[in-house]
Amino acid sequence: MEKFTQILKQAINEKATDVHLVSNEYPFLRVNTYFKPLNDFGKTTEEDLSALFQEVVTTSLQKQLFDHMGAIDISLEDSDLGFFRLNFYRQLGKLALSVRILPRTVPRFEDLHLPMQMKELIKYKNGIILITGATSNGKSTTLASLINEVNLTQRKHIITIEDPIEYRYPKGLSLISQREIGRDCADFSSGLRSALRQDPDIILVGEMRDKETIETALIAADTGHLVLSTLHTNSTSTTIERILSNFQAYEHPLIASKLAGNVRGIISQHLIPRTDGKGLACAVEIMLPTPGVLSLIRDGKSSQLYSAVQTGKSHGMITMDESLAQLVKNKVIAKEEALSRVQNKAVFDSYLNN
Numbered sequence: 001m002e003k004f005t006q007i008l009k010q011a012i013n014e015k016a017t018d019v020h021l022v023s024n025e026y027p028f029l030r031v032n033t034y035f036k037p038l039n040d041f042g043k044t045t046e047e048d049l050s051a052l053f054q055e056v057v058t059t060s061l062q063k064q065l066f067d068h069m070g071a072i073d074i075s076l077e078d079s080d081l082g083f084f085r086l087n088f089y090r091q092l093g094k095l096a097l098s099v100r101i102l103p104r105t106v107p108r109f110e111d112l113h114l115p116m117q118m119k120e121l122i123k124y125k126n127g128i129i130l131i132t133g134a135t136s137n138g139k140s141t142t143l144a145s146l147i148n149e150v151n152l153t154q155r156k157h158i159i160t161i162e163d164p165i166e167y168r169y170p171k172g173l174s175l176i177s178q179r180e181i182g183r184d185c186a187d188f189s190s191g192l193r194s195a196l197r198q199d200p201d202i203i204l205v206g207e208m209r210d211k212e213t214i215e216t217a218l219i220a221a222d223t224g225h226l227v228l229s230t231l232h233t234n235s236t237s238t239t240i241e242r243i244l245s246n247f248q249a250y251e252h253p254l255i256a257s258k259l260a261g262n263v264r265g266i267i268s269q270h271l272i273p274r275t276d277g278k279g280l281a282c283a284v285e286i287m288l289p290t291p292g293v294l295s296l297i298r299d300g301k302s303s304q305l306y307s308a309v310q311t312g313k314s315h316g317m318i319t320m321d322e323s324l325a326q327l328v329k330n331k332v333i334a335k336e337e338a339l340s341r342v343q344n345k346a347v348f349d350s351y352l353n354n
Contacts, residue, residue, distance in 0.1 A: 003048065018136070057074060070089060133233075134234065147169065147228070151169055153172075160179065200225055202225065265286065266286075269283070270282070296308055310322075321343055321348040329352060
């Protein structure tokens with residue numbers, strides 16, 4: 001554990017976001033999306049990883065989940081170093097570990113430099129708010145900042161179901177109950193079903209991974225709860241398509257109708273290296289529930305949602321291409337970085353040249 005602690009200290013000193021340990025390899029850090037080895041620590045051994053696994057994977061449910069899935073997420077708190085998310089997995093039949101370094105405090109929404117219309121979403125009493133994007137694009141941080149905004153300004157009962165718990169919330173006006181997969185509940189769907197019997201106002205579901213979780217989230221939204229969750233999708237249209245893909249074709253009209261009746265916003269995010277080297281900038285696509293947008297969702301016309309978002313600027317919507325173009329024009333990110341993430345290059349170019 002001492003060697004692991006020293007690696008974490010080095011990672012924090014270098015402002016890394018992630019640490020990777022693989023048997024018979026040097027430790028690696030990710031710093032502002034770039035990968036670098038830590039040769040001074042020597043190669044990680046299988047014994048190093050096994051000893052660490054035994055120390056932090058402590059419940060029988062966690063061990064069962066790892067044996068069944070071949071991977072498990074664990075939250076780790078160190079009084080000196082802070083909070084970490086550990087993902088143990090197997091590769092070539094041996095243990096490996098990826099570590100995400102988490103902020104000590106929940107970022108205030110204003111500090112994330114996100115569009116203010118996103119903050120308005122938490123004023124809804126019910127429905128579903130989705131934050132989407134690839135892994136390591138800030139979804140959990142955005143969710144946590146929104147939950148904390150409620151915590152500091154409203155008296156609510158908030159239940160979070162996380163895999164694992166990533167942030168600890170400060171004392172505020174709300175009561176927050178945080179449940180972790182593998183420690184407090186078996187999975188998202190069972191945790192969500194249980195939460196509905198615990199008088200929540202707001203439920204955070206770490207990820208909508210499967211049909212049962214999606215169905216239960218829709219029930220929760222339909223019965224007067226505000227549900228916040230994430231998906232690994234990169235746009236409004238692919239988010240709707242991903243949700244529907246969990247169901248049989250004959251179920252699509254019903255699920256699309258329920259989505260149209262409950263969706264309060266879909267936010268897609270990309271984190272991109274800043275040109276000044278000071279961390280990452282966030283580009284966002286924002287879809288809001290105008291009658292036109294909801295009609296397209298209800299009618300299964302997700303391919304037309306890009307155009308609806310593009311023409312919905314007066315309602316507070318923005319496409320990813322416009323957001324990327326704004327960051328390039330303001331010299332926050334490089335054009336080359338933006339081009340690798342655009343959805344429609346012609347539209348991106350038009351925003352860039354206006």
